[in-house]
Amino acid sequence: MRARWQLGLCGLGGLLAAWWALSLCIPGGFIPDPLSVSVRFVLLAPTVLWLHTLASLGRVAAALAVALLTAVPAGISLGRVRFLDRLFSPVAYALYPVPKIALLPVVMLLFGLGNLSKATVVFIVLFFQILVSSRDGAREIAPQYFLSLRSLGAGRGQTLRFVIWPALLPGLLSSLRIGTGTALAVLFFAETFGTSVGLGWFVMESWMRMSYVDMFAGILCLGLLGLGLFFGIDLLQRKLCRWQRKA
Amino acid sequence: MLELRSCSAGYEGKSVLRDVSLSVPAGKTGCIIGPSGCGKTTLLMLAAGLKRADAGQVLLDGQPVAPGDDRAGLILQHYGLFPWFTVADNVALGLRVRRVGPRARREVVARQLSRLGLEECAARYPNELSGGQQQRVAIARSMALAPRLLLMDEPFSALDAMSRESLQDILLEMLEDRGIIALLVTHSIEEAVYLGGTIWLLAGSPARIRACFDNPGQGKPGYRTEPSFFRLCSEVRAHMESNRVI
Numbered sequence: 335m336r337a338r339w340q341l342g343l344c345g346l347g348g349l350l351a352a353w354w355a356l357s358l359c360i361p362g363g364f365i366p367d368p369l370s371v372s373v374r375f376v377l378l379a380p381t382v383l384w385l386h387t388l389a390s391l392g393r394v395a396a397a398l399a400v401a402l403l404t405a406v407p408a409g410i411s412l413g414r415v416r417f418l419d420r421l422f423s424p425v426a427y428a429l430y431p432v433p434k435i436a437l438l439p440v441v442m443l444l445f446g447l448g449n450l451s452k453a454t455v456v457f458i459v460l461f462f463q464i465l466v467s468s469r470d471g472a473r474e475i476a477p478q479y480f481l482s483l484r485s486l487g488a489g490r491g492q493t494l495r496f497v498i499w500p501a502l503l504p505g506l507l508s509s510l511r512i513g514t515g516t517a518l519a520v521l522f523f524a525e526t527f528g529t530s531v532g533l534g535w536f537v538m539e540s541w542m543r544m545s546y547v548d549m550f551a552g553i554l555c556l557g558l559l560g561l562g563l564f565f566g567i568d569l570l571q572r573k574l575c576r577w578q579r580k581a
Numbered sequence: 582m583l584e585l586r587s588c589s590a591g592y593e594g595k596s597v598l599r600d601v602s603l604s605v606p607a608g609k610t611g612c613i614i615g616p617s618g619c620g621k622t623t624l625l626m627l628a629a630g631l632k633r634a635d636a637g638q639v640l641l642d643g644q645p646v647a648p649g650d651d652r653a654g655l656i657l658q659h660y661g662l663f664p665w666f667t668v669a670d671n672v673a674l675g676l677r678v679r680r681v682g683p684r685a686r687r688e689v690v691a692r693q694l695s696r697l698g699l700e701e702c703a704a705r706y707p708n709e710l711s712g713g714q715q716q717r718v719a720i721a722r723s724m725a726l727a728p729r730l731l732l733m734d735e736p737f738s739a740l741d742a743m744s745r746e747s748l749q750d751i752l753l754e755m756l757e758d759r760g761i762i763a764l765l766v767t768h769s770i771e772e773a774v775y776l777g778g779t780i781w782l783l784a785g786s787p788a789r790i791r792a793c794f795d796n797p798g799q800g801k802p803g804y805r806t807e808p809s810f811f812r813l814c815s816e817v818r819a820h821m822e823s824n825r826v827i
Binding site (some may be wrong): 500521576 | 601630631649653654655657658659661662663664665666667675677678706707722764775797820
């Protein structure tokens with residue numbers, strides 16, 4: 335256990351060293367060294383950065399919540415009802431690979447420049463990822479589980495609760511982990527338009543001011559936000575999928 | 582008494598079982614023996630009320646068995662345990678499905694677990710258990726519902742000889758204790774002859790009953806080593822050979 339921990343620290347140390355080396359090699363201050371970025375980060379965190387982080391987090395969280403509430407039931411329906419699958423899966427497949435960020439202008443036209451349009455773009459990204467993974471998850475559940483539960487006298491609601499939902503969870507959380515990375519990338523871009531809060535705006539604005547230290551403090555903050563979300567999902571997985579840990 | 586009267590069944594136009602009749606009296610065990618994929622599992626589904634017969638009747642204590650019938654417990658070939666539930670939760674599942682309260686549930690679960698020597702596994706997950714332990718959990722789960730009829734698909738085929746024999750004895754004792762009717766499907770001749778008061782040979786496509794063996798010695802202590810046991814095993818084997826099953 336301790337060795338694992340120490341190895342992790344070594345890896346992070348290596349990353350910092352590489353960053354430092356890069357900042358020394360590239361002239362002109364385009365890449366500030368980690369120390370000055372960290373100092374700046376600590377300075378900015380309680381004054382400015384927390385506000386931007388909260389704004390970004392709020393948008394992601396809202397999008398995530400709505401995406402889970404809509405895409406999971408939709409995915410389960412597609413996965414378990416052949417008729418719906420045949421009807422809608424081609425649509426989902428056609429839309430899935432479209433870079434959702436390309437829809438930003440349309441979304442802004444429909445929902446304005448505010449928070450709603452930003453959360454909506456992130457929602458669209460997450461929706462398709464969760465839809466496809468829930469559909470596949472629901473479809474691949476071994477028939478013996480359904481048979482076994484039916485023989486105990488279960489109805490549809492109980493099948494959903496005792497078989498489909500738990501069988502789905504590990505895949506769902508994995509797709510959430512991947513989806514969150516994409517969602518942050520899309521959010522970053524969306525936040526460069528029509529807002530003055532959010533980490534995306536902060537980073538781009540710092541860049542315009544040619545304040546590379548500020549810019550990197552913002553990037554560091556984005557990284558930490560992503561890391562926080564990842565840890566959150568990991569924690570959920572450990573709590574909700576205990577049986578997997580012991581496999 | 583479990584009765585199948587001239588039952589036929591199939592899937593999407595393909596006939597799997599043709600004109601199968603058999604009966605198992607109360608407190609007795611019947612065994613179906615036959616090659617893999619011959620429709621043995623379909624027969625269990627009929628008896629469990631999970632599948633409707635295309636023709637014929639399935640009766641349990643004189644009442645037709647219909648979908649949703651809760652008198653039968655079914656144990657599938659790979660035990661049908663849910664990997665995401667602990668042993669205790671797996672055993673409690675049938676009771677939960679039937680909306681038995683948590684206190685009554687705990688009591689029944691504790692009784693079943695101790696009966697099958699599983700107390701120490703209560704908080705573990707199925708994938709941490711041996712095959713024999715998993716099969717015990719499956720038996721405990723079925724028994725928790727106090728079924729009138731117990732149906733088992735290849736119950737012990739995946740176990741090592743020692744777990745198999747001890748579990749066979751535990752099962753027989755439980756069945757006898759509670760007067761449960763049991764119908765077992767197996768491809769092992771020795772298992773069929775050790776457990777089945779009556780043994781039916783099922784073969785062909787669609788499958789029919791090719792032979793029926795009475796097994797008066799079944800249930801006697803030490804039956805596994807008696808000459809009559811070996812005689813019946815050879816007789817069943819001979820019939821399987823003449824039917825080109827083996």
